[in-house]
Amino acid sequence: MRKVVAFFPAHADAAAVDNELTTRDITNFHSIDVSSDFEEQIRQEILLTSREGHITILSAFLGALAGVLMVAFLLNNREFGQVLSPFLANTIYSTLFSGAGMGLAAGGLLGGLYALSRPLPQDFSGYTMLVIYSKPEMVRETKEIVKKFEGITL
Structure with missing residues (x-):
């Protein structure tokens, strides 16, 4: 399963997105309303889907060496x-x-701190975050659905 993190603005209809994903049989997803206290969770979701995850792993192995x-x-x-x-x-x-x-302890800690200290690309307050797990062959279709409803994928 591949993870797609999508953000939808307040004017986007979350029910329509839900119906479209269910119709296309992409049923394994959950939504989170984003407020300022969810910033840490947003960072973790983005961290696990972006290059910062690779940086953390690489720094852990270099630290071990x-x-x-x-x-x-x-x-x-x-x-x-x-x-x-x-x-x-x-x-x-x-x-x-x-x-x-x-x-490993030192490298993983430093790599994780680097990844979590990176600024978010924009302020996502008021957005709805949708974490979608889809099959690898359906990732492109999932991203097209997100774009169709004015969503942002990271």
Whole structure:
């Protein structure tokens, strides 16, 4: 299932959109009236459908790689290695496990913060947000229905 996030202005008829989606057998969707306190949910819905999701995943993996390299360097360094090696057992498995864990946490956090800090393309107060899950072959048809009713897809 592919997710399509659509916003409809106040003058658009939500019932007509609902009927059109039901007629075309795109029945797995829900609508949310957007107000200022829904901004976080809007950001999450947009995050999961846009490039920022890829940025979060990429930064998590790069963080994991950096974490592994950092722990390997510290274990091979004479001063730090003598202190850290009893805690990390000084094996390749512990280096991979602890370094990747720390790196994934840091990279995922930084990538997520970057994605959530991006400004929204416009103010969606007063709009109705429709989250539509459709089959991959019906995504184009879903977007055409949204455009037909003056909706915006992100």
